[in-house]
Amino acid sequence: MTTTQLFTMKIQLPLSVLLLLLTFCKPANQATGLAGGDVATGQTAFPTSNGYRGIWFTLGQFSEFGDKYSGGLGTYTANHLPVAVYAEQVDKTFFLYGGTTRPGEKHLLIMAAYYDHKRNRVPRPVVVHDKVGVDDPHDNATLTLDAEGYLWIFVSGRARQRPGFKYRSRKPYDISGFERISEEEMTYAQPWYFPGKGFINFFTKYTKGRELYFETSPDGRTWSEDRKLAGLGGHYQVTAVRGDKIGTFFNYHPGGNMDQRTNLYYAQTEDLGETWTTVGGKPLTLPLTDVQNPALVTDYQAQGLLQYHMDLNWDRHGNPVMLYLNSRHHQPGPAAGPREWKITKWNGTAWETHRVCTSDHNYDMGSLYIEADVWRIIGPTEAGPQAGQTGGEMTVWVSRDAGRTWEKERQITAGSPRNHAYARRPQPAKDPFYAFWADGDPTRFSESHLYFGDSRGNYWALPYDMKEAFVVPEKIP
Numbered sequence: 125m126t127t128t129q130l131f132t133m134k135i136q137l138p139l140s141v142l143l144l145l146l147t148f149c150k151p152a153n154q155a156t157g158l159a160g161g162d163v164a165t166g167q168t169a170f171p172t173s174n175g176y177r178g179i180w181f182t183l184g185q186f187s188e189f190g191d192k193y194s195g196g197l198g199t200y201t202a203n204h205l206p207v208a209v210y211a212e213q214v215d216k217t218f219f220l221y222g223g224t225t226r227p228g229e230k231h232l233l234i235m236a237a238y239y240d241h242k243r244n245r246v247p248r249p250v251v252v253h254d255k256v257g258v259d260d261p262h263d264n265a266t267l268t269l270d271a272e273g274y275l276w277i278f279v280s281g282r283a284r285q286r287p288g289f290k291y292r293s294r295k296p297y298d299i300s301g302f303e304r305i306s307e308e309e310m311t312y313a314q315p316w317y318f319p320g321k322g323f324i325n326f327f328t329k330y331t332k333g334r335e336l337y338f339e340t341s342p343d344g345r346t347w348s349e350d351r352k353l354a355g356l357g358g359h360y361q362v363t364a365v366r367g368d369k370i371g372t373f374f375n376y377h378p379g380g381n382m383d384q385r386t387n388l389y390y391a392q393t394e395d396l397g398e399t400w401t402t403v404g405g406k407p408l409t410l411p412l413t414d415v416q417n418p419a420l421v422t423d424y425q426a427q428g429l430l431q432y433h434m435d436l437n438w439d440r441h442g443n444p445v446m447l448y449l450n451s452r453h454h455q456p457g458p459a460a461g462p463r464e465w466k467i468t469k470w471n472g473t474a475w476e477t478h479r480v481c482t483s484d485h486n487y488d489m490g491s492l493y494i495e496a497d498v499w500r501i502i503g504p505t506e507a508g509p510q511a512g513q514t515g516g517e518m519t520v521w522v523s524r525d526a527g528r529t530w531e532k533e534r535q536i537t538a539g540s541p542r543n544h545a546y547a548r549r550p551q552p553a554k555d556p557f558y559a560f561w562a563d564g565d566p567t568r569f570s571e572s573h574l575y576f577g578d579s580r581g582n583y584w585a586l587p588y589d590m591k592e593a594f595v596v597p598e599k600i601p
Contacts, residue, residue, distance in 0.1 A: 170301055172248035176586035178562040178572030179222040179232050179261050189457035193487040195514045196564020196572030197261040198222045199546040202434050202489050203312035203328070203360050204264050204280065208550035208560050211269055214297045215241045217550050217557040218275060222261040223249065227571060230259040234279050236267075236299045239557045239576065245594045246586060250299045252291055253279050268315045268323070273297040276323070276344055278313035283330040288313060292344060305345060314363045316370065324370065324396050326353070326363050333358030333380035335411075336372075338397055351397065352411035354389070358382055364436040364444070368394045371403075371438075373446045375431045376415060383454035386431050387415070388422040388468060390444060403444060403470045421446075421468060421475050428452060434503070435492040435549060445469040445527060447492040447501065449483070456485055456512055465505065467492070467527045480521055480530045481505050487514045491549035491559060493579070499523040500579065502559045506535055508543035513566035515545030518559075520581050534581035537600075542570055555579055575600075 178198030185192040198221040199207060208219035216238045223235035237249040255263050263286060265279040273296030281288035288310030294301040311334075314326040322342040328334050329350065336353040354361075358377030363370060371392045375385045391408055393400045400408040402418050412419060424431050432449040439445055446468045453460035465480040483505045490503015501521040508516035518536040523529060537544050542563040550557060556578035564572040576597070577583035584597040 171251045173223060173225075173233075173235065173251065174248060174591070175589045176221075176235075176237070176246075176249055176574045177224050177227065177588060178564065178574050179224050179259065180230055180564050180569055180572050181259060181261050182566075182569075187455040187457065189455065190513055190567065192455065193485075193514045193566075194564075195510075195543055195545055195566035196562040196570070197514075197546065198264075198562035198572055198574060199548045199560060200261045200264060201312070202362060202432075202546070203314070204266050205314050205362065205548075206266055206268060206551040207264075207548050208553075208557070209267060209269050210550050210552050210554045210557070211273065211297055213273060216297065217241070217554065218267065218269070218297075218299070219550070219557075219560055220252075220265050220267055220277065221249075221560075221562070221574060222264040223251075224572075230569070231255075232258045232260065232263055234263075234265045234277070236275070236277065238299065239597075241554065241557070243594075245596050247299075247594050248590055252277055252299075252302055253289060255279075255286075258282075258286065262311070266313050266315060268317045269297075270317050270323075270344065271319045275299065275302075276315060276317070277302065278310065278315050278325065278327075280311050280313055281309060282311060284309060288327075290344075306347075312360075314361075316363070316365050318365075318368070318396065321396055326361065326372065328359075328361075331355070333377055334382065335359065336361055336374060340396055353391070353400075354410075354412040356413065356415055358385075360385065360433060362433050362436045362446075364438065366438045366442055369442065370394075370397070371436055371444045373421075373433060373436050373444070375433060378425065384430065385454075386425040386429065387420060388424060388431055388446065388448070389417075389419040390421050390446065390470075391419045392444070403475075422477065424450065430454060430486070432486050432489075434489050437492045437494045439469065439494055439526065440496060441472065443470040443472060445492060445494060445499075447480075447490070449486065449488065451486050454486065460486065463488070465490070465501070465503070469527055476528075478528050478530075480523075481532070483507075483516060484512050485514055485516070487545070488516060489546045491547050493549060493553065493558075497524060497526075499527050500533075501530070502536070502547045502549075502577070504544050504547065504561075505532075509540055510543045510566050513543060515543035515563070515566065518544045518547060518561065518577070518583070520579075536577055536581045536583050541565075542572075544575070553579075556582065556584065 182194035361374035
């Protein structure tokens with residue numbers, strides 16, 4: 125059988141099977157987009173890709189000004205975190221993204237890689253999981269590292285249509301092979317590891333809308349029963365950790381309609397989810413089921429505003445700071461404006477909200493960095509080549525008065541051929557792999573390249589094509 129015959133067969137085969145067949149039918153000098161072994165459970169080797177190629181996606185909900193969101197979404201969504209973790213022990217930042225098989229295709233692969241800070245290089249990325257027949261980056265993955273350096277990867281499912289998966293690396297600080305731990309209902313996983321205590325994983329289940337749950341485990345293999353955190357008709361959330369404290373901020377979906385997402389809620393726990401309180405210490409009874417509950421920070425529904433969350437971080441005193449965007453309509457276009465980026469922070473006695481800037485799309489997503497007296501936001505706040513669509517040109521905003529006022533310090537990208545989107549923050553972040561994102565044309569199917577940047581506004585392109593096992597990323601002037 126020839127390669128041409130293989131790809132013109134009127135059947136659908138898993139990518140792993142196609143790869144094995146290609147190994148036997150391709151000429152010796154013909155390279156495939158991937159190399160390596162099977163991606164089924166029990167495999168002995170995982171395929172690698174000969175380049176960093178992000179997934180392109182369109183939601184297909186079009187209005188006068190285009191799709192609700194689309195483009196290069198390899199680092200999507202804000203509900204997927206962490207997607208990158210720095211490991212000081214080996215001086216590497218491990219990261220995940222939604223990739224694809226080769227140029228011109230939309231076949232979602234969960235890819236793992238790392239940036240070697242000491243050698244300034246990246247390896248060929250590894251296929252952890254093949255989302256056979258799926259092109260939807262809602263199925264992207266997240267990761268955490270345990271005390272021994274094992275990578276734990278949580279692959280998102282989608283509602284009850286597609287399951288989620290948990291994987292563990294076979295070796296510490298290594299991406300060459302993984303063991304599948306479980307297959308289960310799990311969307312938007314947000315796993316965290318606490319040395320000496322174990323794991324907590326926040327996720328969504330489509331029970332009565334998109335409801336929030338969490339589970340705990342001492343070892344990553346045996347997990348508690350799912351415990352509902354909030355069920356007000358639907359939610360999206362972002363979590364963060366500082367010491368023993370875990371915070372979550374979330375919105376709610378009136379009547380289960382995610383296009384009406386609104387309000388801002390915050391809750392926290394300091395005992396791995398056993399008990400929960402407001403930021404001021406008032407006990408909360410789970411699950412939260414009333415819209416007007418003690419975790420409510422801002423009633424944006426009463427103001428007619430939608431709330432699109434981005435990131436949660438902590439100030440120097442350990443107080444939570446939330447980054448999000450407000451708009452007036454779920455569709456793209458000027459009617460939803462102004463789309464305001466805001467931070468809401470706890471000052472020790474009360475909540476404060478401050479405006480950062482504006483951008484031209486609801487799904488312009490960035491990350492918040494807090495380091496001593498300097499606060500930074502990196503995100504696509506400037507209009508890109510596909511103005512009014514998902515993403516834009518990446519920009520650094522800085523505050524030197526604890527978030528009260530903000531100024532644009534530097535525009536990172538300019539004159540780009542495709543919009544940049546979803547700037548993600550490693551946990552923790554170390555220069556130069558300080559922010560991580562993808563590009564893509566939201567108006568038509570395109571290539572999607574991946575990038576990382578430092579805290580000063582310099583950035584590098586991850587290699588779209590690789591001829592060697594390791595490559596030094598290209599610095600973009």
